[in-house]
Amino acid sequence: MKKIFFFFLITLVSLAVQAQEVKWMTMNEAIQAQKKNKKPIFIDVYTVWCGPCKLLDSKTFSDPETSKFINENYNPVKFNAEGNEEVTFGKMTYKNSGYKEERKKSRNGMHEFASYLKVQGYPAMVIINNNQKVEKTILGFRTPEQLRAEL
Numbered sequence: 001m002k003k004i005f006f007f008f009l010i011t012l013v014s015l016a017v018q019a020q021e022v023k024w025m026t027m028n029e030a031i032q033a034q035k036k037n038k039k040p041i042f043i044d045v046y047t048v049w050c051g052p053c054k055l056l057d058s059k060t061f062s063d064p065e066t067s068k069f070i071n072e073n074y075n076p077v078k079f080n081a082e083g084n085e086e087v088t089f090g091k092m093t094y095k096n097s098g099y100k101e102e103r104k105k106s107r108n109g110m111h112e113f114a115s116y117l118k119v120q121g122y123p124a125m126v127i128i129n130n131n132q133k134v135e136k137t138i139l140g141f142r143t144p145e146q147l148r149a150e151l
Contacts, residue, residue, distance in 0.1 A: 020064035022076050027087045027113070030075040040135065041128040042074035042151075045081050045119050049107055052141040053123040063144035069151065074127075081114035081122065082107065089113065090132055127151075 030041045046053035070076050087094045098109020117126050125138040138150055
């Protein structure tokens with residue numbers, strides 16, 4: 001009986017932890033979602049080689065209170081500033097013409113959309129309001145408490 005109870009408890013804890021993750025979407029998905037729910041878009045602009053970006057994932061975005069706050073108040077986007085995703089924003093389509101597939105796990109060309117956002121370094125978190133205007137840019141690592149205070 002103890003084993004069944006213990007298994008049940010572990011299963012519940014696992015489900016609770018999974019439910020507290022940021023529900024990331026692509027930029028194109030967030031634009032469509034924003035048309036329906038009118039929430040601002042929160043973009044985590046990262047690169048695969050960026051150490052502080054990985055810290056944001058493991059320390060800040062994994063925090064249950066922070067992930068819940070982001071999910072409830074924003075359309076969250078995880079955007080690789082050196083990736084190959086095609087983004088249609090406003091009347092423009094942004095690409096990464098310098099992208100090299102063989103370099104996808106290291107430094108690569110900068111995406112046009114990252115340039116449009118005027119990203120100065122990584123990680124960068126950008127808030128886009130309902131009028132599709134950049135409202136705020138947060139540059140660098142933040143603890144969960146620091147990020148929630150800035151949002």
